[in-house]
Structures are given as structure tokens and as C-alpha cells.
Amino acid sequence: MIDVHVSNMKERRHDVHPLSMLIITFTYIFVVASFHTYAFIELVPLSVYPITMIVFYRLSIRHIKRVLLASLPFITVIGASQLFFIHEHVSFFHWRIEAGWLVFATLLVKNTLAVLAATVLFLTTPIEQLAGALLSLRIPRLLVIQLLLTHRYIFLLLEEAKRLRQAYMLRASQHRAIQLSVWGSLVGHLLLRTFERAERVYEAMTLRGFSIQRMHIKIERWTTKERIYTYVTVILFIVYRLVVI
Amino acid sequence: MINVSNICYTYPDSHEAIREVSFSVQQGECIGIIGANGAGKSTLLKLLVGLYMPQSGHIVIDNMHMSKQTLRHIRRIVGFTFQQADDQLFMPTVYDDVAFALRNKGMNENEVEQRVINALTLVGAIHVKDRPPYRLSEGEKRLVTLATVLAMEPKILLMDEPTAALDPRARRTLIHLVQSLSHTKIITTHDLDFVLECCERTIVLANGTIAYDGPTETVLTNEPFLHEHHLELPLMLQGKK
Amino acid sequence: MHMADALISPAVGIAMWGATAGVASYSLKKINMEADEKKLPLMGVLGAFVFAAQMINFAIPGTGSSGHLGGGLLLAALLGPYAAFLTLAVVLFIQALFFADGGLLAFGCNVFNLGFYTCFIAYPLYRRLIRRTNIWFASIIAAVVGLQLGAFSVVVQTLLSEKVELPFTTFALFMQPIHLAIGIVEGIATAAVISFVMKAKPELSTTTNTPTNRLIGTLGLLALLIGGIFSSIASSKPDGLEWSIFRTAGTEELHATTTLHTTLERLQQSLALLPDYNLKNGGASIGWLDIGTSVSGIVGVFIVTIALFVPYMMKKWRKET
Secondary structure, three states: OOOOOHHHOOOOOOOOOHHHHHHHHHHHHHHHHHOOOOOHHHHHHHHHHHHHHHHHHOOOHHHHHHHHHHHHHHHHHHHHHHHHHOOOEEEEOOEEEEHHHHHHHHHHHHHHHHHHHHHHHHHHOOHHHHHHHHHHOOOOHHHHHHHHHHHHHHHHHHHHHHHHHHHHHHHOOOOOOEEHHHHHHHHHHHHHHHHHHHHHHHHHHHHOOOOOOOOOOOOOOOOHHHHHHHHHHHHHHHHHHHHOO | OEEEEEEEEEOOOOOEEEEEEEEEEOOOOEEEEEEOOOOOHHHHHHHHOOOOOOOEEEEEEOOEEOOOOOHHHHHHHEEEEOOOHHHHOOOOOHHHHHHHHHHHOOOOHHHHHHHHHHHHHHHOOHHHOOOOHHHOOHHHHHHHHHHHHHOOOOOEEEEEOOOOOOOHHHHHHHHHHHHHOOOEEEEEOOOHHHHHHHOOEEEEEEOOEEEEEEEHHHHHOOHHHHHHOOOOOOHHHHOOO | OOOOHHHOOHHHHHHHHHHHHHHHHHHHHHHOOOOOOOHHHHHHHHHHHHHHHHHOOEEOOOOOOEEOOOOHHHHHHHHOHHHHHHHHHHHHHHHHHHOOOOOOOOHHHHHHHHHHHHHHHHHHHHHHHHHHOOHHHHHHHHHHHHHHHHHHHHHHHHHHHOOOOOOHHHHHHHHHHHHHHHHHHHHHHHHHHHHHHHHHOHHHHHOOOOOOHHHHHHHHHHHHHHHHHHHHHHHOOOOOOOOHHHHHHHOOOOOOOOHHHHHHHHHHHHHOOOOOOOHHHHHHOOOOOOHHHHHHHHHHHHHHHHHHHHHHHHHHHHHHO
16 A cells, blocks of 8 residues: 655755654644544644645655545545544534534544654655664664665665566556466565575675674764754644643 | 685585686786676675685685685775675665775774765766765766775775676776776676776686686687687677678 | 554553564564674565565455555564564554654554564464465464454554544444455465465575564563553543533443443453543543443453463463473
């Protein structure tokens, strides 16, 4: 169910510190998730944060749109189910509406805000900077290195998978998907090549004196300005949450 | 500089890749290793950097007998570039990749920067310094892999099919670059014109043994011999007939 | 199915982050990277492989639709449970961040639902079954068990979060059959790849170590404990459940009717590990959630787990004595 859009992963360089972005994003999602089932109105003002970021950094609308669309089916099914399970009515301003619809709308808003926040983090923070931030949050080195390696080879392997699929489709244009009997061997081949690649990557690493402890991951300095920006934003979110209940 | 005597190597799946190979290399020589697919070219190179250990025979590099203990020293003076550049470039940016080995040695950042800039300038890839490797063209990747190795300031360069998948211009750039480097070089390739231009000496491998070892000119003009080993006359010699 | 941020409460999210962190740090210790440095690039590249393999859809025979590999069980078979768990965690992190597939707050839930059950319950089951039956049967059963537990977790986590109004039985009856189908497909796909690899390179699939039953028990307890501690910390904070306007609108005191429910209620109150979630608070707030069933849901997980593992443990115990 992964939508692949390699072309959107441009080189990005923005000036918010990755650690700030990480902390702000998590606080934001935490605050959004903490609102109750009917907090439609209360959630709407929170959209200021992602929208500001998107406008200010001119983030790729195309990417955001795709990601949002991909997240919809599951949440829509769950949301729609609320229409059947909640039969109460609530007063929404001076209208009397079915509570189920309000829950549905709240879910959609929550989902949109959470997805936007995560996407803003992704689009503003290059992976290598994120790796530094994760390290400074004491995430084990090994996992961070693994994150970098996986990220490095996703593109290559996706391309390889695409070529395999194309090669199949060129010779079996009447099929919509690959037949299971062939699929095992096709993906198996990809897997064997992946193993060989891992072997060569390991060789390249050992030739250049790799060790987990010494592998260099740049951790950028978290300046006072950055800190203040982070604290202020985080406090704003929390204050909003505490005031509006 | 390099002395190889009677080495044999058999893969775990009992494929005998190298059989009784011996040769020696003087400082500053540039040697081309050619031969059919599966003749053992890549295996031989990997033996020379200790990625594989021979089951019998000896390898001596820069007066050091290759063993587990000397491996670290040997790898400092021997630089190896992979056939697929993508396997060698795994860091987020080109700069980090070239700096990888230096930082692993514990070098301070100033010196690292100096060396990275020098290496990238030398190969003419300084403009891609901050790009991620997967964004580069095949030719740029090749130059960067060479820079990652040159930054370590090795004495010996081993290159596995450096001109594979390059366009003519990128290939030409690489040829000039290889010619300008004064290191001892061993290069495996199917690109016989490349050998003719860069290497004064050629080794022909066949089924894991040395079929020829001598001046490049002699072997690359011997058409029957070349055919026997799945090779052919270099293109620039084909017109001369 | 990936859990979404919109469906969970911060308390549940943090609790599952805690549980995941616990299992991850245990796995990190177990894989002992110093001894097997080669594993690191292998884990990294295989993580990327999972993405690539998910791109290649296959036709599901006789249905006209297509499916794709999840990859958890395959990773466990190739890397062993510990390395596979960590690799899956990284894969899910990238999915959450790059594709917003599963949320960041729900990350812990997702790693647990898709990783823990697959690596530490389905995989050991697979290893045992494969000795007796063929690879297809083993991997289908293992994948189904793993995904059923994962789907059940999604149900429980959603209900505990109380962000939506779903009767336990309806939600479970919706989720479990879907995941039965997904599990069968996953099992077939996993077996297809593994049987190809075993023929092509037999040495690859035999190198992994299996955790013992005791270990799985310890890990599960550890996860529950950490989850419990975190959730009791988290749930002591107001969760926005009591919204004053609705307190009057929909309040219905819930009375447990059956004896099972009353017993469970008493048990729950006396344990009081998760005091704020259910009975005391839930009854006082909106209260549409059928608390009795959600508690029996948790008990259900225990029963299923115990039912699965008691026979194995007994067998092993008998062998040892």
C-alpha cells in the first residue's frame, strides 16, 4: 500500500534545526491526538501550524496531496461507521446535528493535521540531519545507521523492482498483476541480488575501516535561538490545549 | 610493490576461481587485467585487498605479508573501487562519503575537509560535493568512488571495471584521470581500448590461471589469441589491418 | 493494517512506544552486533528490499484482485527475530515519516502490532511447524496467527483510546476476517519467496537462531510491564474524555450484567494498573463504549496467547525432564 513517489524526494535544506522540528512535531501530534471525539471546532485553529510551514517553506503540494489521499480510506471507513453507532444529537452552535457526523468530521480533521505535521517534518528535514537529531535524543547508533542505510538503498531497490515489473509486463501484457507462480521467483531473484548487494556494501565498509561506534553522523549545534523557538512553539501548543478543553 | 605467488582461491560453493596465480608488480606500473566473463578478474582484485583470503599461496604488498594482522595496514595503502559504484557510495552526501574512511581513522575535521576537497577537485567532481550519491549520473558516481579512495592517499589503486556503463565523454575523462595518477594501478576491464591507452602491461586470465603476462601491444595485436579468450582486437587497431 | 494517529489517545500511543522501546532495546542486546558486523548492512539493505517487494503486486488466484507482501515473516526467517524486529521498526518509521502511512504517535502501536507478534510469536511457530509439515502450511499458519494477533491489537488499542465509538464485537468481526484473508495471502507469498531462496541458496535460510519459549514469555511480560507503567503515568493526566457538554447528553451508567463481567470488573479494580482507562472513569464520561467487552477483549488476548503456548511449553518441559 505504499505509494512511491521518488521524484518528490528532492534535496531539501531548510533552516529549522532538525531537533526542533522533531520536538515540535511530536508535541503537535500529541496535542492533536489528546483532543476528544467531538473537538472539531477546537482542532481547526491548530491547522495554523502546518499551513504556515507549508506556505513559508513552499513545500510540495503534490506530495502532501498524495500522502493525504493515501491515508483516507482506512480513516473514512472507521469514521463512516460512527454514523451507525452513534445516534445521539448534539447542538453545534445553534444547529442540532447528528453526533455521528461530528465524530466523523473530527476524525478527518485529526487525521489531516497529524498527516500534515509528519509530512512537514519529512519535507523540511533531510534524512542525514534527522539522523543527527535522533542520535542526540539517544536513539541507539545502530538503529540510526540502519535508518540511513535503508534510506540509501530504497531508491535503488525501488528502481530495480520497477524494472522487474516492467520486464514482466512487457512479456505478459494481458496480466494485470504478476502470477503468483512467477512472483516467488521474481521477488526471490530480487532478494538474492539484495543479499549480494549487502555483501558488497559490507566489503566497501570494511575496506574503509567502518565501525559502528566511529561512524560519523553530524550533529548540528542547537543554538539558543533554536531552543527559544522550540520552547515557545511547544508551550504555545500546550497552553492552547490546556485553555481549550 | 606487489608480489603474488601461487595463490589459489575456491569459493564456499566449491567453485575454483583462482588457480596457482603468480605475478609481481613494480612501483608505478599500470596493469590491465583482461579475460572472459568469469575468468576470475574480480576475485583476483578482491584477494589483493584481503576481502577474500587465499587458501594457499602468499601475497606480499609493500613488503608486508598479507594476513589478518597486516590487513589494516595493507588496506590503508591499497585503494579499491567497486564495479557498481552504488555499492560503494552509501552515505547521505558525496562529501560524507569521501570523508567516511578518514573519519573512521579518527582524523580531525579540518584535515578531513582538506583531503575531501583535494580528492574531489583532483577527480573534477567538486561541484557535486553536497549532493546525495543517488542523484548523480553514472559518470559522476564513478569519479566520486575514485575520490573516496584517493582521499585515503593510497599507494596502489585497484579498479574493477571502471569504464563499465560510462558514456564516451565520461570514459574519456576517466582515461585522462587514470593516466594522470602516478599510483601503482591494477585495472580489470573488458574495455580493450582503455587498456591500450592506459596500461603498458597486460595480464590475461583464463579459468583462474594466467594465460599471458607481458607488454600490452604484443597481446592486443595477436588476434587468434584474443579470440581464444573471448576477446577481440581493440577498436582502434581494427582499422589498421 | 496500520494504526493511525487520529484513532489513538496519547496514553495508548505512549504506552505502546514504551513497549516497543523495551522490546527494541532487548533485541539490540541480543543481536550482538560486534560479533556479527555483517548483519548491519544486511539489515539496512533488506529494509529497503521490503519497500521494493511491496511494490511488486501479484495476482491472487481466483479473485481478480492483487496483493503484495508485508514482509515481516520473511524478514524474521532471513534475519532471525531480533534483527527482523529492528529492521521492521526502521521500515515502519520510514513509512510513517515519508508516506505518513501509520502515524508518528501510533508508531509504537504499529511496530508492536506488525513486528512483535510476527517476530516473537509467528516466527517461532513457523520454525516449529516447518519441522513437521511443509513450508507452505507453516508460513500460512504463522502469518495468519501473527496478523490475527496484530489485528486484535488494533481493535484493543482503538477501544482503549476511546476516540471512536465502536462496539467491540462489531469491530473485531470486521477486522479479524479481513486479516484472515491478508494473513493467508501473506503466508503464501512468504512461502513462495522462501522456497525459491532455499532452492537457489540453501545456506541463507538456516543461519538464524530461535528464541526459546521462556524468552518470548519474558519479552511479552516486559512489554506489558513497560506498557502498564507508561500508561498508568500517562492516563493520570486528563485525556479530554470528559467534555462537559456531553456529560449530560450521553451519560449512561454502565452496569455489567453477566457474572463474568462483574468478576472482571472487580479484578480490574483490584489490579488498578490502568485505573483511568475503563471502569471508573469510562462509566462516568461519555460511556458509550462497552467497557465490559473491552476488558474481556484484553483477557481474550491472554487466553489466546496462553492457549497457543502452554502446549509447547509443556512439551518442551517434558523433553527436558
